[in-house]
Amino acid sequence: MLEVLRHLQRGAAVPTHTSVLIAGGGLVGLSAAVFLSRQGIPFVLLERREGLSRHPRARGVNPRTMELLRAVGLEPAVRAAESARALSGNTGIVVVPNLAGPVLARLEQDYHTDGTTDFSALSPTTWCLCHQDELEPLLRSRAEDGADDVGGALRFGSELVSYTQDDDGVTATVQHLASDRTEQIHAKYLIAADGAGSRIRSHLGIGSEDLGQVGHFINIQFTADLRAVLGDRRFIMAYTTKAGARCALLPVNNADRWLLHVLVDGPGTRLPADRCVELVRAAAGVPDLDVRIDGVVPWESAGRVAQAFTAGRVFLAGDAAHVMPPSGAFGSNTGVQDVHNLAWKLAFVLRGVAGPELLATYERERRPVALATVEQAVRRSNDRPRMGGQGGAEVDPEIRSDQEVTFGYRYPTAEGVPDAPFDRELTGRPGTRVPHVPLPDGSSTVDLCDGTGFTLLTAGDPAGWETAAHAVAARAHVPLSVRHVPGLPGGTLLVRPDGFVAWRTAQVPADPAGELGQVLGRILDAPVAAAR
Ligand SMILES: Cc1cc2nc3c(=O)[nH]c(=O)nc-3n(C[C@H](O)[C@H](O)[C@H](O)COP(=O)(O)OP(=O)(O)OC[C@H]3O[C@@H](n4cnc5c(N)ncnc54)[C@H](O)[C@@H]3O)c2cc1C
Incomplete structure (x- = not known):
C-alpha cells in the first residue's frame, strides 16, 4: 500500500517551492539528490531526458566514491551489479592485434591501481568497476526514496530552460517536454549538474581553463558473444592494433556486452551502423561475428576546468565544472565528490546554523582539486603512447599515484593553502580526509x-x-x-x-x-x- 502511494505521489505535480533545485539527472545530479536527502533537505531534480542514459559510459568507481556510497548504504547493491560482479577480477591494460590474437604488451603503470589493489591501509573499501548504466538506476532509486522522505521530487522529461536569481533565491522556468507545458519553480539554491555542455555555465558567462585535448571518440556499445576469443584473459581495456582505426575494447561483462572506443577525426564524425559492425568485427578478429549495435555515442576526451564554480546561488558540479580524459577514471568520481562536499554545506546554511562563507568554501576547496586532478588525468593520457612503445622510455615524473590523487587531495584551512596538491599519507592533517583506522566492529x-x-x-x-x-x-x-x-x-x-x-x-x-x-x-x- 505504502509503495502504491509512493508511486502515485511520484507522478504528482512538481513542488513549486523547494530548497535546492538540481539541473541534470546524470551521475552527479542523482548523487546530489541522494546526499541532500541524507541531510534532510528538500530538492527538485530536473532531467530533460525521459529516463536515464542506457549507455555504459564511465565505470571506475574509485575507493573514495565507494566510501560515500557505503555511507548511504549503496555499497552492497553497487558491488552486486552485473558489471561489478563480472569485472571484479579484471586488471591491467593490454595491447592486442585484435581480440583473437595474442597479447603483444601489457601496459605497466606503477601509478595505476584497480580492484585487485590492496587499499586496506587507506580505506575500508576498494575500487569497483560498475558501469554507469547500472550505477545510475541505483542512485535514482535511492534518490526517489530520499525525495519521499524529505518532500522532494525527481522529474524526468523536464528541462530547465531559463532562470533568474536574486537575494531570495533562484526562479527557474521548467518545460515539461511531453506536454510542452511550462511552470516556475522557486528554490534557494541551484546545482548545475547539467553536464559538459552546461547551458547554465554558458548563461553565467563562465569560461573554462584548457588543460589539454586528447581527442574525439565514438563509443560503440554492442552485444556479441566474445567468450571464445577472450578465453580466460581478464583485462580492463585492450588496445587493438589491427582494427583499421585506433580502437580500444572494454568488457562490460566479459561475455557478450562490450564497448568499443574509436578515435575519430572530430566532433562531426559519424559512423554508420555497417561501419560500426565492421570495426567491431575487426577489433574482435572474427570476420563473421554476429553483432548487435546497441548504442553509438560521440564523446570528447579533453581536460577543462570552469573558471568559477559558484555564481551567487548557483553551483557548478561534475562535468559542468570540469571534464577530463578517462585515464585514471577520475572524471565522474570527482563530480560525485563535488556534490558530497556541497550537500552538507547547503544543509547547514539552509538550516540557519552556518553563514554564507561556508558556501564560498565549495569553490575554494573543489576547484583546486579539479585542476590538479584534471592535470593528472591529462598526464596519464599522454603517458599511454610511451607505454605502447611509441613514446619516450621515461614515465612522466609529475604523475602521482592513484592513491595520492584519490585520497591525498587537501583543502585549504585556517592554517593556509596547501603547498602541494596531494599528500602522500593521511595523518590527520587539517584539510585531508580522516585517517582510516579499523575499528573492533569491522567498520572504520x-x-x-x-x-x-x-x-x-x-x-x-x-x-x-x-x-x-x-x-x-x-x-x-x-x-x-x-x-x-x-x-x-x-x-x-x-x-x-x-x-x-x-x-x-x-x-x-x-x-x-x-x-x-x-x-x-x-x-x-x-x-x-x-x-x-
Ligand atoms: C559517451 C560518453 C562516454 C564516456 N566514457 C567515459 C569513460 O569511459 N570513463 C570516464 O571516466 N568518463 C566517461 N565519460 C564521462 C562521464 O560519463 C561523466 O564524467 C559523467 O557522466 C559526468 O556526470 P554528470 O552528471 O556531471 O554529467 P552527465 O552525465 O552528462 O549528466 C548531465 C545531465 O544533465 C541533463 N541536462 C542537461 N541540461 C539540462 C537542463 N537544462 N535541464 C534538465 N536536464 C539537463 C542531461 O540530459 C544529462 O542527463 C563519458 C561520457 C560520455 C558522454
Whole structure:
C-alpha cells in the first residue's frame, strides 16, 4: 500500500517551492539528490531526458566514491551489479592485434591501481568497476526514496530552460517536454549538474581553463558473444592494433556486452551502423561475428576546468565544472565528490546554523582539486603512447599515484593553502580526509563520519571532551559526537560531516568548550555563543 502511494505521489505535480533545485539527472545530479536527502533537505531534480542514459559510459568507481556510497548504504547493491560482479577480477591494460590474437604488451603503470589493489591501509573499501548504466538506476532509486522522505521530487522529461536569481533565491522556468507545458519553480539554491555542455555555465558567462585535448571518440556499445576469443584473459581495456582505426575494447561483462572506443577525426564524425559492425568485427578478429549495435555515442576526451564554480546561488558540479580524459577514471568520481562536499554545506546554511562563507568554501576547496586532478588525468593520457612503445622510455615524473590523487587531495584551512596538491599519507592533517583506522566492529573511522554531523575523534580519554562537545553542539545547533579511537594518528581530530579533518590538537586545551566553540564558529561562519 505504502509503495502504491509512493508511486502515485511520484507522478504528482512538481513542488513549486523547494530548497535546492538540481539541473541534470546524470551521475552527479542523482548523487546530489541522494546526499541532500541524507541531510534532510528538500530538492527538485530536473532531467530533460525521459529516463536515464542506457549507455555504459564511465565505470571506475574509485575507493573514495565507494566510501560515500557505503555511507548511504549503496555499497552492497553497487558491488552486486552485473558489471561489478563480472569485472571484479579484471586488471591491467593490454595491447592486442585484435581480440583473437595474442597479447603483444601489457601496459605497466606503477601509478595505476584497480580492484585487485590492496587499499586496506587507506580505506575500508576498494575500487569497483560498475558501469554507469547500472550505477545510475541505483542512485535514482535511492534518490526517489530520499525525495519521499524529505518532500522532494525527481522529474524526468523536464528541462530547465531559463532562470533568474536574486537575494531570495533562484526562479527557474521548467518545460515539461511531453506536454510542452511550462511552470516556475522557486528554490534557494541551484546545482548545475547539467553536464559538459552546461547551458547554465554558458548563461553565467563562465569560461573554462584548457588543460589539454586528447581527442574525439565514438563509443560503440554492442552485444556479441566474445567468450571464445577472450578465453580466460581478464583485462580492463585492450588496445587493438589491427582494427583499421585506433580502437580500444572494454568488457562490460566479459561475455557478450562490450564497448568499443574509436578515435575519430572530430566532433562531426559519424559512423554508420555497417561501419560500426565492421570495426567491431575487426577489433574482435572474427570476420563473421554476429553483432548487435546497441548504442553509438560521440564523446570528447579533453581536460577543462570552469573558471568559477559558484555564481551567487548557483553551483557548478561534475562535468559542468570540469571534464577530463578517462585515464585514471577520475572524471565522474570527482563530480560525485563535488556534490558530497556541497550537500552538507547547503544543509547547514539552509538550516540557519552556518553563514554564507561556508558556501564560498565549495569553490575554494573543489576547484583546486579539479585542476590538479584534471592535470593528472591529462598526464596519464599522454603517458599511454610511451607505454605502447611509441613514446619516450621515461614515465612522466609529475604523475602521482592513484592513491595520492584519490585520497591525498587537501583543502585549504585556517592554517593556509596547501603547498602541494596531494599528500602522500593521511595523518590527520587539517584539510585531508580522516585517517582510516579499523575499528573492533569491522567498520572504520571513515564510517563514523557519516555525512550529517561533526565528529571529534580522540585517541586519548574521551571524558575530557564529552561535556565540552555536548555543550558546544547545543549552542551551535549542530550534531557533534565524540568517539574514542585507540591508535588514531594526529592527536584529537575534529572531522567535518564530509569526512575531512577541520582541526586538530595534541592535547586537551584548558577550556575545551571555549576552544571547540571558536573553531566550529570559524568553520561554520557563525559565531557559537560562549557558555554563560
Ligand atoms: C559517451 C560518453 C562516454 C564516456 N566514457 C567515459 C569513460 O569511459 N570513463 C570516464 O571516466 N568518463 C566517461 N565519460 C564521462 C562521464 O560519463 C561523466 O564524467 C559523467 O557522466 C559526468 O556526470 P554528470 O552528471 O556531471 O554529467 P552527465 O552525465 O552528462 O549528466 C548531465 C545531465 O544533465 C541533463 N541536462 C542537461 N541540461 C539540462 C537542463 N537544462 N535541464 C534538465 N536536464 C539537463 C542531461 O540530459 C544529462 O542527463 C563519458 C561520457 C560520455 C558522454
